[in-house]
Amino acid sequence: xxxxxxxxxxxxxxxxxxxxxxANTTPPKLNREExxxxxxxxxxxxxGTKLRKVAVVNDRSAPLLESKNRQSRIECNITIKHCxx
Numbered sequence: 001x002x003x004x005x006x007x008x009x010x011x012x013x014x015x016x017x018x019x020x021x022x023a024n025t026t027p028p029k030l031n032r033e034e035x036x037x038x039x040x041x042x043x044x045x046x047x048g049t050k051l052r053k054v055a056v057v058n059d060r061s062a063p064l065l066e067s068k069n070r071q072s073r074i075e076c077n078i079t080i081k082h083c084x085x
Contacts, residue, residue: 030038
C-alpha cells in the first residue's frame with residue numbers, strides 16, 4: 001500500500017505593515033469651511049483648563065514621628081503560652 005503524499009504547507013501570514021516611506025504623509029486637502037472648523041477645534045484644545053498654581057505643598061507622605069521632647073513608650077501585652085526552652 002503506497003504512503004499518501006504530505007499535506008500542503010500552511011498559508012503565509014498577513015502581509016507586513018507598510019513602512020513610513022510607503023505611508024501617506026501628505027496632509028489632507030480641506031475646503032475653507034473644514035479648515036475653519038479645524039482651526040476652531042485646535043484653538044479650543046489649546047485654551048484648555050488652566051490649573052491653579054499651588055503656593056505651599058503639604059507633603060503628607062513622610063512617616064509620622066514623635067518629637068524628641070517626648071519619650072517613646074513601647075507597650076507589650078503578650079501572653080506566652082507553652083514555651084519550651
